[in-house]
Amino acid sequence: MKDQAETLRQRMQDMDGKQQAKTIAIASGKGGVGKSNFCINFALQLMRNDKKVLVFDFDIGMGNIDILMGKSPRRTFIDLFREGMSIRDIIELGPESLSYIAGGSGLSTIFELDQAKFAYFQSEFEQLSKSFDYILFDMGAGATHDSLHLISAAHEAIVVTTPEPTSMTDGYAMIKHLVHKDKNLPIKILVNRSLNEINGKATFNRLSLVVKRFLEVEVSLLGVLPDDRSVLEAVNNQRPFVIDRPKSKVSRSLDELARKYLNEYRRQESTFSFVDKLKRFVFER
Numbered sequence: 411m412k413d414q415a416e417t418l419r420q421r422m423q424d425m426d427g428k429q430q431a432k433t434i435a436i437a438s439g440k441g442g443v444g445k446s447n448f449c450i451n452f453a454l455q456l457m458r459n460d461k462k463v464l465v466f467d468f469d470i471g472m473g474n475i476d477i478l479m480g481k482s483p484r485r486t487f488i489d490l491f492r493e494g495m496s497i498r499d500i501i502e503l504g505p506e507s508l509s510y511i512a513g514g515s516g517l518s519t520i521f522e523l524d525q526a527k528f529a530y531f532q533s534e535f536e537q538l539s540k541s542f543d544y545i546l547f548d549m550g551a552g553a554t555h556d557s558l559h560l561i562s563a564a565h566e567a568i569v570v571t572t573p574e575p576t577s578m579t580d581g582y583a584m585i586k587h588l589v590h591k592d593k594n595l596p597i598k599i600l601v602n603r604s605l606n607e608i609n610g611k612a613t614f615n616r617l618s619l620v621v622k623r624f625l626e627v628e629v630s631l632l633g634v635l636p637d638d639r640s641v642l643e644a645v646n647n648q649r650p651f652v653i654d655r656p657k658s659k660v661s662r663s664l665d666e667l668a669r670k671y672l673n674e675y676r677r678q679e680s681t682f683s684f685v686d687k688l689k690r691f692v693f694e695r
């Protein structure tokens with residue numbers, strides 16, 4: 411069996427010279443709506459469709475995707491700035507060799523870097539960007555000054571909400587912050603824990619109407635995932651639900667959602683660099 415370092419080395423070599431990855435930030439207004447579970451299971455589903463995917467735990471200080479995967483990371487983002495480390499050294503492998511970077515408590519570091527260290531982060535991230543098709547950011551709930559920088563710098567944001575009015579209201583507040591920062595950021599809505607498809611679509615329609623009316627932008631529906639006990643069971647087993655409960659309703663819905671996503675957004679060139687945009691937010695205040 412190949413060891414982790416070799417798997418990664420090969421993965422990064424295979425992709426040399428490739429165009430840059432699409433960065434997707436997964437965010438929400440309210441906490442506990444299912445972002446992290448969606449993030450890792452969506453990543454696995456994209457991988458099963460032959461995409462190279464990296465998950466970046468950007469939940470500053472509270473990241474827990476490693477717990478959901480039953481792993482304890484040896485390295486976190488902060489280690490990148492230790493002598494002689496490269497971004498490849500901080501990538502961990504989860505189930506089905508899913509690549510991820512654990513944020514750890516040091517992620518706010520990004521916003522405290524001086525220009526030289528930021529330049530190092532930029533060159534390392536750009537290397538990453540050539541090695542993967544998609545880089546998913548699992549964000550913490552709510553909008554902080556720092557998290558808004560990260561989400562708005564991505565190529566696309568997925569805002570997760572449940573059909574509950576409190577979750578929708580907080581989702582709207584998050585969208586409002588994002589639109590104020592960048593009116594052109596593509597925003598997609600994931601309705602999670604829905605009773606059924608019709609209910610989920612109705613939730614999306616209500617939210618998108620308010621967004622259109624008051625913020626004057628269009629958001630699109632990424633998809634609807636059902637409320638399914640299998641998620642809780644998989645969390646308790648510390649395994650992603652598409653692995654733990656592959657036949658469950660939620661896994662089948664996610665499979666369909668991922669295929670649809672790949673069909674609709676096939677080969678869109680990412681026209682700007684995530685880190686360039688982030689840099690403007692960080693240094694040009």
Ligand SMILES: Nc1ncnc2c1ncn2[C@@H]1O[C@H](COP(=O)(O)OP(=O)(O)OP(=O)(O)O)[C@@H](O)[C@H]1O
Pocket residue numbers: 438440441442443444445446447448469549550551602603635636637638639641642645660
């Ligand atoms: N589709 C679903 N069906 C049933 N339960 C779900 C579903 N999605 C999430 N849950 C429940 O919600 C809990 C929280 O999920 P998760 O940790 O993914 O949320 P989060 O948005 O990342 O939370 P945080 O804001 O704290 O980061 C899960 O442990 C699970 O019990």
Ligand SMILES: [Mg+2]
Pocket residue numbers: 445446447469474548549550
């Ligand atoms: Mg989370």
